Amino acid sequence: xxxxxxxxxxxxxxxxxxxxxxxxxxxxxxxxxxxxxxxxxxxxxxxxxxxxxxxxxxxxxxxxxxxxxxxxxxxxxxxxxxxxxxxxxxxxxxxxxxxxxxxxxxxxxxxxxxxxxxxxxxxxxxxxxxxxxxxxxxxxxxxxxxxxxxxxxxxxxxxxxxxxxxxxxxxxxxxxxxxxxxxxxxxxxxxxxxxxxxxxxxxxxxxxxxxxxxxxxxxxxxxxxxxxxxxxxxxxxxxxxxxxxxxxxxxxxxxxxxxxxxxxxxxxxxxxxxxxxxxxxxxxxxxxxxxxxxxxxxxxxxxxxxxxxxxxxxxxxxxxxxx
Amino acid sequence: xxxxxxxxxxxxxxxxxxxxxxxxxxxxxxxxxxxxxxxxxxxxxxxxxxxxxxxxxxxxxxxxxxxxxxxxxxxxxxxxxxxxxxxxxxxxxxxxxxxxxxxxxxxxxxxxxxxxxxxxxxxxxxxxxxxxxxxxxxxxxxxxxxxxxxxxxxxxxxxxxxxxxxxxxxxxxxxxxxxxxxxxxxxxxxxxxxxxxxxxxxxxxxxxxxxxxxxxxxxxxxxxxxxxxxxxxxxxxxxxxxxxxxxxxxxxxxxxxxxxxxxxxxxxxxxxxxxxxxxxxxxxxxxxxxxxxxxxxxxxxxxxxxxxxxxxxxxxxxxxxxx
Numbered sequence: 001x002x003x004x005x006x007x008x009x010x011x012x013x014x015x016x017x018x019x020x021x022x023x024x025x026x027x028x029x030x031x032x033x034x035x036x037x038x039x040x041x042x043x044x045x046x047x048x049x050x051x052x053x054x055x056x057x058x059x060x061x062x063x064x065x066x067x068x069x070x071x072x073x074x075x076x077x078x079x080x081x082x083x084x085x086x087x088x089x090x091x092x093x094x095x096x097x098x099x100x101x102x103x104x105x106x107x108x109x110x111x112x113x114x115x116x117x118x119x120x121x122x123x124x125x126x127x128x129x130x131x132x133x134x135x136x137x138x139x140x141x142x143x144x145x146x147x148x149x150x151x152x153x154x155x156x157x158x159x160x161x162x163x164x165x166x167x168x169x170x171x172x173x174x175x176x177x178x179x180x181x182x183x184x185x186x187x188x189x190x191x192x193x194x195x196x197x198x199x200x201x202x203x204x205x206x207x208x209x210x211x212x213x214x215x216x217x218x219x220x221x222x223x224x225x226x227x228x229x230x231x232x233x234x235x236x237x238x239x240x241x242x243x244x245x246x247x248x249x250x251x252x253x254x255x256x257x258x259x260x261x262x263x264x265x266x267x268x269x270x271x272x273x274x275x276x277x278x279x280x281x282x283x284x285x286x287x288x289x290x291x292x293x294x295x296x297x298x299x300x301x302x303x304x305x306x307x308x309x310x311x312x313x314x315x316x317x318x319x320x321x322x323x
Numbered sequence: 324x325x326x327x328x329x330x331x332x333x334x335x336x337x338x339x340x341x342x343x344x345x346x347x348x349x350x351x352x353x354x355x356x357x358x359x360x361x362x363x364x365x366x367x368x369x370x371x372x373x374x375x376x377x378x379x380x381x382x383x384x385x386x387x388x389x390x391x392x393x394x395x396x397x398x399x400x401x402x403x404x405x406x407x408x409x410x411x412x413x414x415x416x417x418x419x420x421x422x423x424x425x426x427x428x429x430x431x432x433x434x435x436x437x438x439x440x441x442x443x444x445x446x447x448x449x450x451x452x453x454x455x456x457x458x459x460x461x462x463x464x465x466x467x468x469x470x471x472x473x474x475x476x477x478x479x480x481x482x483x484x485x486x487x488x489x490x491x492x493x494x495x496x497x498x499x500x501x502x503x504x505x506x507x508x509x510x511x512x513x514x515x516x517x518x519x520x521x522x523x524x525x526x527x528x529x530x531x532x533x534x535x536x537x538x539x540x541x542x543x544x545x546x547x548x549x550x551x552x553x554x555x556x557x558x559x560x561x562x563x564x565x566x567x568x569x570x571x572x573x574x575x576x577x578x579x580x581x582x583x584x585x586x587x588x589x590x591x592x593x594x595x596x597x598x599x600x601x602x603x604x605x606x607x608x609x610x611x612x613x614x615x616x617x618x619x620x621x622x623x624x625x626x627x628x629x630x631x632x633x634x635x636x637x638x639x640x641x642x643x644x645x646x
Contacts, residue, residue, distance in 0.1 A: 037376060038482065041560075043414040043544060044380035044472075046480050049372045053360060056456065057367035058471060060425035062463045091366040102383035102425070102469035133379065136469075140385045146425035146459075146469030148381060149367075157369050159361065221366060237364075 078120025093213025179273025401443025416536025427463035502596025
C-alpha cells in the first residue's frame with residue numbers, strides 16, 4: 001500500500017524522490033481528473049482543454065496560521081487545502097478540473113503526514129472529478145502549502161464586479177460553523193463536535209456555483225475570510241452598497257450553544273467567520289434562486305457605507321486579513 | 324509610482340490588501356500576457372485558450388534554501404522565480420503564457436522587497452510574453468514563493484521518456500555558471516562577476532525548447548538540480564543508458580578561474596551544478612541540431628549504469644535533492 005509507512009520515517013529519511021514516488025502512487029490510485037494527457041513526473045503536466053477558456057486560482061496555507069498540526073489531522077489539512085481552492089473555482093461559476101500542489105516542509109516532518117495530506121487532498125478533489133496533476137516538494141522551517149486550481153465554466157464566469165442596485169444578495173452553504181469550531185478548540189474543548197468537524201473540514205457547496213451562474217448570478221464570491229468582509233469585496237468591486245439582513249439567518253443550534261458557553265453573540269460567528277466557503281452571490285430581482293440559496297440582503301446604489309447590517313453600520317469583527 | 328515606497332514600510336504596515344493593490348499596479352504596468360480575459364483581483368483569473376491543450380508546472384522557492392536575501396536582491400529573486408518556471412514550460416517544448424505566485428512572508432519583511440520581487444518576476448515573464456495573472460499573499464516565518472506556470476505547445480510536448488538507443492544527447496544554454504557563482508559567494512568573494520550574476524539571475528534559452536520540439540527532439544528536460552542528475556532522469560524515464568562526453572564541453576574561462584582559486588575541478592561545476600536552466604534533449608541520429616545546441620553525449624540500450632561519463636561510472640557530486 002502506498003500509504004503504509006513507518007510512523008517514525010521522516011521526509012529526510014524518505015528523500016525528495018522517495019516522497020514524490022509515494023505521492024505519485026497515491027495520486028494514481030485516485031480519480032485522475034478528466035483530460036489529463038500527462039500527470040505528475042515530467043517538467044509539466046499536459047492537459048486537454050475542451051472549452052475555450054480556463055479559470056485559475058492560487059492559495060497558500062501556512063502551518064500555525066491557517067492550520068495547527070495538533071488541532072487538525074494531515075488528512076483534513078489536505079481536504080481543506082483542496083476545498084478552499086476548489087471553492088475559488090466554484091465562486092467563478094466553474095468546475096475545477098486540475099490542481100497542482102507545492103509543499104514546503106521541515107525535514108523532520110513524518111513522511112506519513114505528507115502522504116495523509118495527499119490522500120485527503122486527492123479525495124476532496126475527487127468530489128468534483130478533479131485531479132492532482134503536478135507539484136513540487138522542498139524543505140522549509142514550517143509547513144507551507146501552495147495550491148493552484150484550474151477549471152472551466154460552461155457559461156461566462158461570474159465576477160465580483162457585476163452586482164447592480166435592486167439585486168438580491170443570497171447565500172448558499174454553511175456559514176459561521178468553522179469560526180464556531182475554532183472558538184471551541186481555542187478554549188480547549190472538543191464539542192459541539194459538528195462545529196469542530198466543520199473547522200477541520202469545510203464542505204463547500206460545489207454544485208452551487210455553476211447553478212448560480214446558469215441562473216444568471218450577477219456577482220459571486222466565496223466566504224474565505226469572513227462574510228461581511230466578502231460582502232465588502234462585492235460592494236467595492238461592483239460600486240454599490242449592500243445591506244445584510246440578520247433576520248434572514250437561521251442561527252443553527254450548535255452555534256447557539258457555543259454562544260451561550262462563551263458569552264459571544266452567535267451571530268458574530270456568522271457575520272465575521274470565515275473558512276466555511278459558502279458562496280455569496282447577487283441575483284437580479286425576480287430571479288428564482290437555485291436550490292440551496294437563501295436571500296440574506298439587498299443591493300442599492302452606492303451610499304455612505306459600502307456594507308450595512310440591518311440598515312446600519314456594523315462595529316463587530318468583519319473578517320481576517322493576513323498581515 | 325507603484326514601487327516608490329518608504330524603505331521602512333513592512334508588509335504588516337502595508338496590510339494584505341495594500342500589498343495586493345500595489346502588486347496589481349505593478350503587474351498592470353507590465354505585459355499582461357496574451358488572452359488574459361480577467362487578471363488578478365477576483366476569485367480566479369480567466370484565460371482564453373487557443374490551443375487544444377495546456378502545460379502546467381509548479382515550483383517552490385524557500386528563503387535560506389533556494390536564495391539568501393543577503394546574497395540576492397529581491398528583484399533578482401523575482402527574475403529567478405519566474406525563470407525556473409518558464410524553463411519548465413520551455414523543457415516541454417512550450418511557451419509560457421500565464422503565471423500565478425503564492426507569496427508567504429514574515430510580517431516584518433520590507434514591503435519594498437515584495438514589490439521589487441514582483442517587478443523582477445513580471446519583467447522575466449515579459450521576455451517570453453507571459454503575464455502574472457493571479458496569486459495569494461500570506462504570513463509565514465520565512466519567505467516561501469510558489470509559482471505555477473501555464474503554457475502551450477505548437478507541436479506535441481516533449482516528455483522525458485522518449486529517448487531511444489542511437490539518439491544524440493545535446494545541450495543548449497550556459498551550464499555550471501550558477502554553481503561557480505555560488506562557490507564564489509560561499510567563500511565571500513564577489514568575482515568573477517559574470518558567475519555571480521549568473522547565480523543571481525539565470526538566462527534560460529527560452530527559444531530553444533520550442534525549436535527542439537519542432538526539430539524532432541525525442542526527450543527533453545531542463546537542468547535545475549544538476550546536469551548528471553537530469554541526465555539520470557532522462558535515462559530512467561526512457562529506459563536507456565546515456566553517456567556524457569566531457570570532451571564536448573568547452574570549459575569557459577571564468578569557471579577555469581574559479582577552479583584555480585578554489586582547487587576544484589571546473590568540470591564539476593558543469594557536471595554537478597544546477598540552476599542555470601539550460602535544456603538537455605535527445606535527438607534522433609542524423610537530425611541537424613537547431614541553433615545553439617551542442618552534442619554532449621549519446622544514448623544506448625539500457626546497460627549496467629543508467630548514466631556514464633566518458634564511458635565509466637562517475638563518482639563526483641551529480642546534483643541536488645531537497646530532503
